[in-house]
Amino acid sequence: MATTLPRNAQVAEQFDLLADLLELEGEQQFRVLAYRRAADTIRTSGSPIAQLAVEGKAKDLPGIGQTIQSKIVQIVDKGEIEALTKRKSTIPAGVADFLRIPALGPKTARRIWQDLGIETVDDLRKAAEAEQLRTLPGLGAKTEERILKALDETPVEQRTLLAVALPAVLAVVEVLREHKASNEVSEAGSVRRRTETVKDLDIIATADDPGALTAYFTKLRWVAEVEAKGKTKATVVSHDGLRFDLRVVPPDAYGNLLQHFTGSKAHNVALREDAVRRGLSISEYGVKEVESGEVWTARTEEELYERLGYRWIPPELREGRGELKAAANGELPPLVETGDLKGDLHMHSTWSNDGKNTLEEMVEAAKARGYAYVAVTDHAHYLREGRFDAQFEEVEALNERLSPFRILRGIEVSIRVDGSLDFPDDDLVKCDWVMASLHSAFEKSPTERLLSAMEHPHVDCIGHPTARKLNRRQGVELDLDRVIAKGLETNTFLEINSQPDRLDLRDTHAKRAGEAGLMLAISTDSHELGALDFVELGIAQARRAWLTKDQILNTRTWKQIERLKKS
């Protein structure tokens, strides 16, 4: 039974742990890295990896070869990778936890364990307090101090949602731009790539007087703590706990630095590997011809990528997922933009109990944004006993007043455990647009339930398909390929939900859907006026999924959509 196979997250976890333990054994780093890369691939893959491995197809994925595939099969057969079982018996579980402590890497962890016989985090704390760690050569008082400090800090780190980080960074960028010492200022790092969550918030700048700019930065009113401050680099923490990194760099190499600090790591590694093969060595300071020793710099990213033989790559694509090859061949997709959207197909009003604004307010705001249509999709269970028709009267009246703007009669139904919908077919048939979503019992055969909903003659789109909540719950593990295939077969679309803690489908999954030829709807699932702005997050997610205007359903007029949907 497919449902008894281990989930991707569980498989990935085993490879990550195996990598940790091998590292503690002093295994060569490339082997360790291979397991970590495989874990990453598995975690973000849209296909059930265990199923693929059993069928011998897992090794088609990047970073997974024959060996790792057979280790996945071992998990299916025995519950655990054999090599992992073996290592667990020789390496104490507590020692692996040492690696979670910042600044404590595998080499040091191993010596603490082997040379001092320390096997638990508790004993590590005691040893540090008793000043025993400094008996090891290379370790001193500072290291003990650092370990104790790290152990006192809250262990689980929550990542900051892009919706919080992005406006915060842009505001600081704006403030720094206004300072007279600054020249160019830009957000960088994961915020610039628009990843769904971020850790640190990176900003880079050029300045006539770098020291003046960093000094100004560390004295901004919202700064709660200055962690580091030099002439060209400063780290501060805001009162709401966000950590900002500012680096000030010389203008001649601004392109090199912006590129470097935008990342991602995987993108930069791939870029440098390519360069090495051509006798070039890339760093944040320039590109060196190894033979001649000549270094050249770039004032802009465009110039840098061009001289390396690539088209400029939008930051959202820089994840080491084939963007370099595409850029070299001139095959980068023209990514969808916010202005391409003609309407929003998922929003709520006070007709849903959790809606904060009236239908009229929501619709007026959507119209003011320049949309040509919206679908008001209140929850089905609030539209019983005459409320469904009552709402429609309001929609009709508004349509008359706002024409040619169009309010579509929509609804969001829940998919029950048995795959049926929580609203009668006789009423669904009256709707222009039906969203179907999982709202409960997430563990109960989610794939089958989605497939069943998609076969329903009136369901147009699946809302937040994996039902994940960032920082709160992992989404359901879908057999994405079957869901996509069903979408193509039945003309049912999938959503990219723009809610800050949903962003569902995630980037890699949306990319697969796009590659398969299934169109996606970018919608906000707004429950209040301000949430309409979240569409920017959905667009960012779609761009990270390599999607073009044509692959997004609601870049079309409602007339065009009507021709594409079922029935």
Place this chain on the structure above:
DNA sequence: GCCGTTTTCGGCCCGACTGTTTTCAGTCG
């Protein structure tokens, strides 16, 4: 352990910072 318009074997990114050091290993981004 993975992978291939220089390779099925021999590679697999770059630099800064830190703590502990007389020249560097380990860690991090």
